[in-house]
Amino acid sequence: xxxxQSGWRPTSPEANTGxxxxxxxxxxxxxxxxxxxxxxxxxxxTGVDFGEGDVAHDMLGALTRKAPxxxxxxxxxxxVRHYTRLSxxxxxxxxxxxxxxxxxxxxxxxLNEKMARLxxxxxxxxxQPVDTVQGALEVIHQLAHWLVTLTGMTSVAxxxxxxxxxxxxxxxxxxxxxxxxxxxxxxIILVPESAHGTNPATAAFAGYSVEDIPATAEGRVDxxxxxxxxxxxxxxxxxxxxxxxxxxxxxxREISDAVHAAGGYVYCDGANFNAIVGRVRPGDLGxxxxxxxxxxxxxxxxxxxxxxxxxxxxxxxxxPFAPLPFVEEQGDQFVxxxxxxxxxxxxxxxxxxxxxxxxMGMFTRALTYILSHGADGLRQVSxxxxxxxxxxxxxxxxxxxxxxxxxxxxxxxxxxxDSGLAAGFSTIDIAKGLIDEGFHPMTMYFPLVVHxxxxxxxxxxxxxxxxxxxxxxxxxxxxxxxAGDPSLKTAPHFAPRARLDETLxxxxxxxxxxxxxxxxxxxx
Amino acid sequence: MRYLxxxxxxxxAMLAVIGAATIDELFxxxxxxxxxxxxxxDLPMHASEMAVExxxxxxxxxxxxxxxxxxxxxxxxxxxxxxxxxxxxxxRGEFLTAYTxxxxxxxxxxxxxxxxxQTQVARLLGTxxxxxxxxxxxxxxxxxIVMARRITKRGKAILSAGLHPHYVSVSQTMxxxxxxxxxxxxxxxVPEMDLDRLIAKINDDTSCVVxxxxxxxxxxxxxRPLADACHAKKALLIAVVTEPVALGAIAxxxxxxxxxxxxxxxxxxxxxxFGGPYVGLFGCKDKYVRQMPGRLCxxxxxxxxxxxxxxxxxxxxxxxxxxxxxxxxxxxxGLCALAFSIHMTLLGEAGLRRLAGVNHAGAVxxxxxxxxxxxxxxxxxxxFNEFTLKLPVEARPVVRTLADRGILAGVSLGRLYPGKDALxxxxxxxxxxxxxxxxxxxxxxxxxxxxxEILA
Numbered sequence: 005x006x007x008x009q010s011g012w013r014p015t016s017p018e019a020n021t022g023x024x025x026x027x028x029x030x031x032x033x034x035x036x037x038x039x040x041x042x043x044x045x046x047x048x049x050t051g052v053d054f055g056e057g058d059v060a061h062d063m064l065g066a067l068t069r070k071a072p073x074x075x076x077x078x079x080x081x082x083x084v085r086h087y088t089r090l091s092x093x094x095x096x097x098x099x100x101x102x103x104x105x106x107x108x109x110x111x112x113x114x115l116n117e118k119m120a121r122l123x124x125x126x127x128x129x130x131x132q133p134v135d136t137v138q139g140a141l142e143v144i145h146q147l148a149h150w151l152v153t154l155t156g157m158t159s160v161a162x163x164x165x166x167x168x169x170x171x172x173x174x175x176x177x178x179x180x181x182x183x184x185x186x187x188x189x190x191x192i193i194l195v196p197e198s199a200h201g202t203n204p205a206t207a208a209f210a211g212y213s214v215e216d217i218p219a220t221a222e223g224r225v226d227x228x229x230x231x232x233x234x235x236x237x238x239x240x241x242x243x244x245x246x247x248x249x250x251x252x253x254x255x256x257r258e259i260s261d262a263v264h265a266a267g268g269y270v271y272c273d274g275a276n277f278n279a280i281v282g283r284v285r286p287g288d289l290g291x292x293x294x295x296x297x298x299x300x301x302x303x304x305x306x307x308x309x310x311x312x313x314x315x316x317x318x319x320x321x322x323x324p325f326a327p328l329p330f331v332e333e334q335g336d337q338f339v340x341x342x343x344x345x346x347x348x349x350x351x352x353x354x355x356x357x358x359x360x361x362x363x364m365g366m367f368t369r370a371l372t373y374i375l376s377h378g379a380d381g382l383r384q385v386s387x388x389x390x391x392x393x394x395x396x397x398x399x400x401x402x403x404x405x406x407x408x409x410x411x412x413x414x415x416x417x418x419x420x421x422d423s424g425l426a427a428g429f430s431t432i433d434i435a436k437g438l439i440d441e442g443f444h445p446m447t448m449y450f451p452l453v454v455h456x457x458x459x460x461x462x463x464x465x466x467x468x469x470x471x472x473x474x475x476x477x478x479x480x481x482x483x484x485x486x487a488g489d490p491s492l493k494t495a496p497h498f499a500p501r502a503r504l505d506e507t508l509x510x511x512x513x514x515x516x517x518x519x520x521x522x523x524x525x526x527x528x
Numbered sequence: 529m530r531y532l533x534x535x536x537x538x539x540x541a542m543l544a545v546i547g548a549a550t551i552d553e554l555f556x557x558x559x560x561x562x563x564x565x566x567x568x569x570d571l572p573m574h575a576s577e578m579a580v581e582x583x584x585x586x587x588x589x590x591x592x593x594x595x596x597x598x599x600x601x602x603x604x605x606x607x608x609x610x611x612x613x614x615x616x617x618x619x620r621g622e623f624l625t626a627y628t629x630x631x632x633x634x635x636x637x638x639x640x641x642x643x644x645x646q647t648q649v650a651r652l653l654g655t656x657x658x659x660x661x662x663x664x665x666x667x668x669x670x671x672x673i674v675m676a677r678r679i680t681k682r683g684k685a686i687l688s689a690g691l692h693p694h695y696v697s698v699s700q701t702m703x704x705x706x707x708x709x710x711x712x713x714x715x716x717x718v719p720e721m722d723l724d725r726l727i728a729k730i731n732d733d734t735s736c737v738v739x740x741x742x743x744x745x746x747x748x749x750x751x752r753p754l755a756d757a758c759h760a761k762k763a764l765l766i767a768v769v770t771e772p773v774a775l776g777a778i779a780x781x782x783x784x785x786x787x788x789x790x791x792x793x794x795x796x797x798x799x800x801x802f803g804g805p806y807v808g809l810f811g812c813k814d815k816y817v818r819q820m821p822g823r824l825c826x827x828x829x830x831x832x833x834x835x836x837x838x839x840x841x842x843x844x845x846x847x848x849x850x851x852x853x854x855x856x857x858x859x860x861x862g863l864c865a866l867a868f869s870i871h872m873t874l875l876g877e878a879g880l881r882r883l884a885g886v887n888h889a890g891a892v893x894x895x896x897x898x899x900x901x902x903x904x905x906x907x908x909x910x911x912f913n914e915f916t917l918k919l920p921v922e923a924r925p926v927v928r929t930l931a932d933r934g935i936l937a938g939v940s941l942g943r944l945y946p947g948k949d950a951l952x953x954x955x956x957x958x959x960x961x962x963x964x965x966x967x968x969x970x971x972x973x974x975x976x977x978x979x980x981e982i983l984a
Contacts, residue, residue: 050879059885065910077876091622094637098621124588130803139590165663205846205856307863308638311805344946355701359666360803378574379567467533509828
């Protein structure tokens with residue numbers, strides 16, 4: 005558990021190649037190398053001042069800490085520099101275009117950040133008396149109202165912490181509804197091939213068996229196959245619309261009606277709601293539950309992997325089974341409906357999914373974004389997202405194979421495959437080649453229904469000039485892959501790292517930093 | 529519509545390339561009956577930055593913030609001072625607006641940070657390894673119970689009465705669907721954790737025992753006998769830490785041989801935020817790493833032999849294993865993990881220990897001062913920065929009345945355990961480095977007055 009006591013430690017000088025002098029620090033001007041905090045910090049340094057207050061240990065009992073924890077500290081300037089240097093090894097939407105299908109990386113307005121940091125939202129405790137947090141509850145209530153309005157549904161559960169958590173929420177409500185009707189014996193959830201990988205995992209986590217439904221040659225759910233599989237053992241379907249091939253499921257209403265007639269419920273993965281917001285209400289398609297990834301449709305930042313937020317909208321049929329807690333307006337007060345106050349009206353609720361009330365910090369951002377856009381702006385959002393995607397699809401379908409190009413317009417994302425590349429070249433080579441062109445790669449090898457899939461989602465916040473630049477870059481990289489350019493196999497060349505050995509990482513997992521063995525020991 | 533860069537001429541030129549006359553032609557696959565013919569009714573039209581700011585600020589002003597009042601609430605969410613540089617650094621666009629690091633060559637910043645975070649968390653919790661964060665403490669707690677089921681192939685979990693009731697509630701919700709059996713004990717207003725009662729329940733069907741440390745009433749107990757009892761029956765000990773600052777002052781659960789330690793990391797870097805987003809901490813022993821849910825970052829080398837980091841062991845995850853995945857989680861709390869990690873780096877060993885010491889000193893002072901009030905009794909013999917008072921009357925209306933006087937006075941057990949009359953007089957009080965001696969005096973004076981009025 006010892007940590008570095010000696011302060012700064014240089015990284016190894018790089019090899020002297022091609023007449024370029026070696027660098028003692030490992031850095032090359034602004035191409036920075038950064039050591040780990042465990043290599044540059046030490047146990048005695050701290051960047052926080054606590055003033056002259058007392059320190060006491062008198063009522064801790066026998067468990068008072070004796071052993072060191074092993075945490076290095078840095079001074080404030082060293083800390084700022086460490087994380088600033090790390091940040092410069094990252095690509096973000098603020099730096100350039102992220103054509104990531106199904107992941108929707110759009111501009112993150114800074115007004116949203118500013119509003120979420122207002123002390124009235126950021127500095128309130130989840131267990132304060134409810135009449136001291138009326139504004140916070142009103143934010144939840146307003147956002148809930150807009151989500152219900154935009155989707156044409158009956159109610160919304162705000163507490164799920166992320167999209168996949170929302171999926172779980174929706175499936176649990178379906179199960180609670182079936183059990184309330186004495187139909188708990190239904191044990192199958194049907195999931196089309198084009199579904200997100202979380203969908204089957206979610207169904208299994210909620211205690212269901214999963215059966216796949218194939219896609220048609222044109223990239224949509226095989227409606228006849230789905231209808232044929234319905235029966236008294238099927239609890240419901242989980243369907244993504246617009247789907248992960250980038251297409252709208254034309255038969256959605258027919259599918260919903262068939263599932264309902266067979267006694268099941270329809271879950272819609274709403275990850276792609278940004279393609280239809282303001283133009284189509286999922287409630288009009290017969291959907292019973294759908295989660296909304298607030299970061300995708302309403303621009304809360306992705307943050308390198310989270311936090312997300314996944315409110316779930318419900319039809320009238322599932323509303324009584326929605327989870328606690330939720331916010332209600334009663335007279336001129338907003339109240340928090342929890343276990344004790346749920347009453348008979350919500351007696352069917354399947355319970356609580358998280359400790360508190362959900363991702364308040366994401367709610368303020370999403371509400372800010374919705375108010376900034378308004379009804380007219382949100383409609384323009386989906387129109388521009390769809391326009392941009394079709395522009396990319398039609399600008400590149402002469403160079404790259406677009407397997408569902410003939411199926412009609414795509415929605416907000418364009419799907420290509422790696423067919424036609426030189427032998428030995430695949431999607432990953434195009435992706436890494438795009439990095440050298442200064443772009444984040446598109447989504448690779450997803451959806452699984454297409455070999456070597458490349459899913460491109462431009463979003464509505466890209467200009468025509470940005471799209472044209474991307475189209476030129478992707479065309480160039482694709483042509484190199486078709487010609488078998490060997491330099492593409494070793495791309496990226498202009499990134500902080502060359503291709504990383506993921507096999508080694510999985511075979512010999514090194515998940516925490518350990519003090520290197522002393523030289524004498526290592527030599528043995 | 530300041531976020532939309534396309535102009536009308538752009539749109540026309542693009543439609544021409546596509547070969548469509550109007551935008552409506554691109555929505556041809558949407559059935560007519562489901563198309564909206566105009567803007568959604570009931571929503572206002574777009575608004576200027578200034579107008580939106582005015583609207584949101586008006587809502588924010590309707591809340592009484594922790595910084596405006598003498599503040600004593602805890603129970604799973606704590607008010608700590610977050611150094612200014614933490615929020616500055618997480619707002620750098622390269623962190624804030626980055627994607628999940630699936631393209632490691634251009635995501636080393638996030639990945640190295642996650643590797644450092646995993647190491648800090650493992651050392652703090654006393655576990656061999658830790659993951660790259662979960663949604664929050666309550667969901668991490670449930671995921672740990674599911675993980676124990678996978679490891680032991682048993683489905684009966686024993687939950688301590690000292691576990692946060694919301695965490696219990698989340699676990700009960702999930703257990704209804706997965707078929708797990710949860711055995712819970714009734715909370716009691718006694719000075720010590722209920723470790724002996726838990727040990728007595730362990731048998732050959734037990735997958736795990738879940739215990740909070742310090743527990744919901746602020747009590748601290750030695751987990752070693754409980755760990756031994758679990759291991760004697762091949763069950764796992766899961767420890768839940770809702771106040772990680774405590775581990776700067778007391779031994780970690782991992783040091784006492786807990787198999788899985790989960791926690792809520794909100795205290796460091798994240799802030800109260802009315803309950804979310806928070807950051808779940810999750811660590812375990814090495815031998816269970818392949819059963820651990822969530823993302824993991826691992827060290828490797830690149831094609832030039834340089835050290836680098838990648839997401840790894842993804843064969844456990846939903847996008848590879850679909851319905852056989854270890855969990856359905858597809859996100860972490862990356863940015864909150866970054867805030868936690870920066871705050872921890874600023875503190876370091878010395879700073880965390882001092883922070884913990886200051887917290888404890890403040891809590892000891894407050895506990896003694898409040899227990900001087902006639903009729904008020906301190907429950908705990910040992911505590912860190914949170915303790916339980918027994919009032920001579922129900923605590924919930926007292927908290928309500930104190931809020932009217934501008935004091936946010938702790939969490940009443942009536943709020944946490946509605947309907948449990950035996951607990952109704954309990955008040956859980958938290959003190960941190962942000963609490964001043966004047967705050968304590970104001971609270972004590974007001975509490976004394978309010979109790980006097982009620983009892984008169």
